[in-house]
Amino acid sequence: MTTAEATGYDVEQVRRDFPVLARRLAGDLPLVYLDSANTSQKPASVIAAIEEHYRLHNANVARAMHQIGAEATEAFEGARDKVAGFIGAPSRDEVVFTKNASEALNLVARVLGDAGRVGAGDEIVITQLEHHSNIVPWQQLCQRTGATLRWFGLTPEGRLDLSDIDSLITERTKVVSVAWVSNMLGSVSPLATIIAKAHAVGALVVVDASQAVPQLPVDVSTLGADLVAFTGHKMLGPTGIGVLWGRYELLAELPPFMGGGEMIETVTMERTTYAPPPARFEAGTPPIAQAVGLGAAVDYLSALGMENVAAHEHAITAYALGRLQEIDGLRIVGPSEAVDRGGAISFELAGVHPHDVAQLLDSRGIAVRAGNHCAKPAHACFGVQSTSRASFYLYTTEQEVDALVDGLLHTKKYFGA
Amino acid sequence: MDVDALYQEIILDHYKKPHGAGLREDFDTEVHHVNPTCGDEITLRVHLDGDTVADVSYAAQGCSISQASASVLNDLVVGHSVEEGMTVLGSFTELMQGKGKVEPDEDVLEDGVAFAGVAQFPARVKCALLAWMAWKDAVAQAVTEKEDA
Numbered sequence: 001m002t003t004a005e006a007t008g009y010d011v012e013q014v015r016r017d018f019p020v021l022a023r024r025l026a027g028d029l030p031l032v033y034l035d036s037a038n039t040s041q042k043p044a045s046v047i048a049a050i051e052e053h054y055r056l057h058n059a060n061v062a063r064a065m066h067q068i069g070a071e072a073t074e075a076f077e078g079a080r081d082k083v084a085g086f087i088g089a090p091s092r093d094e095v096v097f098t099k100n101a102s103e104a105l106n107l108v109a110r111v112l113g114d115a116g117r118v119g120a121g122d123e124i125v126i127t128q129l130e131h132h133s134n135i136v137p138w139q140q141l142c143q144r145t146g147a148t149l150r151w152f153g154l155t156p157e158g159r160l161d162l163s164d165i166d167s168l169i170t171e172r173t174k175v176v177s178v179a180w181v182s183n184m185l186g187s188v189s190p191l192a193t194i195i196a197k198a199h200a201v202g203a204l205v206v207v208d209a210s211q212a213v214p215q216l217p218v219d220v221s222t223l224g225a226d227l228v229a230f231t232g233h234k235m236l237g238p239t240g241i242g243v244l245w246g247r248y249e250l251l252a253e254l255p256p257f258m259g260g261g262e263m264i265e266t267v268t269m270e271r272t273t274y275a276p277p278p279a280r281f282e283a284g285t286p287p288i289a290q291a292v293g294l295g296a297a298v299d300y301l302s303a304l305g306m307e308n309v310a311a312h313e314h315a316i317t318a319y320a321l322g323r324l325q326e327i328d329g330l331r332i333v334g335p336s337e338a339v340d341r342g343g344a345i346s347f348e349l350a351g352v353h354p355h356d357v358a359q360l361l362d363s364r365g366i367a368v369r370a371g372n373h374c375a376k377p378a379h380a381c382f383g384v385q386s387t388s389r390a391s392f393y394l395y396t397t398e399q400e401v402d403a404l405v406d407g408l409l410h411t412k413k414y415f416g417a
Numbered sequence: 418m419d420v421d422a423l424y425q426e427i428i429l430d431h432y433k434k435p436h437g438a439g440l441r442e443d444f445d446t447e448v449h450h451v452n453p454t455c456g457d458e459i460t461l462r463v464h465l466d467g468d469t470v471a472d473v474s475y476a477a478q479g480c481s482i483s484q485a486s487a488s489v490l491n492d493l494v495v496g497h498s499v500e501e502g503m504t505v506l507g508s509f510t511e512l513m514q515g516k517g518k519v520e521p522d523e524d525v526l527e528d529g530v531a532f533a534g535v536a537q538f539p540a541r542v543k544c545a546l547l548a549w550m551a552w553k554d555a556v557a558q559a560v561t562e563k564e565d566a
Contacts, residue, residue, distance in 0.1 A: 113516075199528075265543070353479060353480040353481060353484075354480070355455055355541075355544065356480050356481050356482075359538070359541070363420035370455070371455045371456055385456050385478050415429070
């Protein structure tokens, strides 16, 4: 079956919704954008929604008494409704807007410490495939509290190694934080197993869904996690907005993250009482236009259907895995079959450093990422310092994957590898 | 973008056969420098004999530009005085930060002139400078140690 048959929408038609995909680069070469795990491109409807907000409805939210203030508030809170619906949140008040996924994860690590839910002698469990943003905040929390950080290792194939789950997640464990889909290896984590074990010992489960929400149907009401973080710009939305979803009863028990406007109930010079969630965690003027843009992105994804997006992602990833493995000297770092696998493929090309691979591909208009992809420990696990990474999204075509393969063959020749 | 301007034949030759690579035991100071944006790393040792740079030995992990740059550095500074080496460093840094508008002096930079094209690729300038910044650091430490001794 070709990807065209597997995809429930017309990819060529979808591509016309994305102005940047019509770009031509130096040498009049068409842009082949294979860096969507880094940030996705934006459809015209998202760009138009942001522009319209600034052109016609710009005002601050929640505190303006005038008509356009009401319009801005309605648009901002409307975006919250859309996001809540998109991820199956039982209540709109469980959706907290942040700056990005990193801020959402830092928020969680900070307030769990402040709430006294993690202290000396406690343990926090993460995994070795995490993005740095799901490692560093927990290291910092351990430094502040005297808790200990532990982690799942990886199998040679690049999946989570759960063989020591019983010794890793114990009654000392207070938090388990894990990526749903690895941004480097592409592997999908067995969340159900981890969540069941964590809850059996009374630990909270945090899921970094930055690579999952853009490409999989997500229903937080059945996922079982306590807190879920993701970002807008990887799912067709603008930069500057992320989301923290949390069970309402949990959010309601947690103290604020930052102090400022909008997160209060009442303030005197002596003391302050705090607003309920989500406002409690949204100090200051929020990313209003960004929320509007994210709402438009959610509309776009919903119209395509996330089952279709996931099917396309799977088909194009399977096609790319097959084609890349035709290249002599190319080693995929991560699962080489499209089973429980997201659309990011990291690889090494023997004799050519990833930066040189990326540079040569760029000279042909092909955009990939090279480096450690903010996942240094995952790279260390495979004894590599850096890799090249091609990542796909709902607009990626087989022809673009073919262009990548041709570009890599050219790169090999260029460096005499 | 003319990628051939970046990957000059001289650079690829140095990359494939780096001069003076490896860490040698006779050294005064050792430094480890990292380019956090891309992960390139170098461990570099400097051995001074009076005012003369007797040896620069190194272990580098990174792209062709950063590896070739370390090789050219070895060619240009070993056997010369610290002062001469610093002059070359100044000239190379000026070339790298010149956005492609600085005309390199072949008498000073020798094979280093091949890096002129790198200056047109802002993302790669740090790759070319990694070994040189490590060398500057290591030499400064070595000179200080000798003065203190």
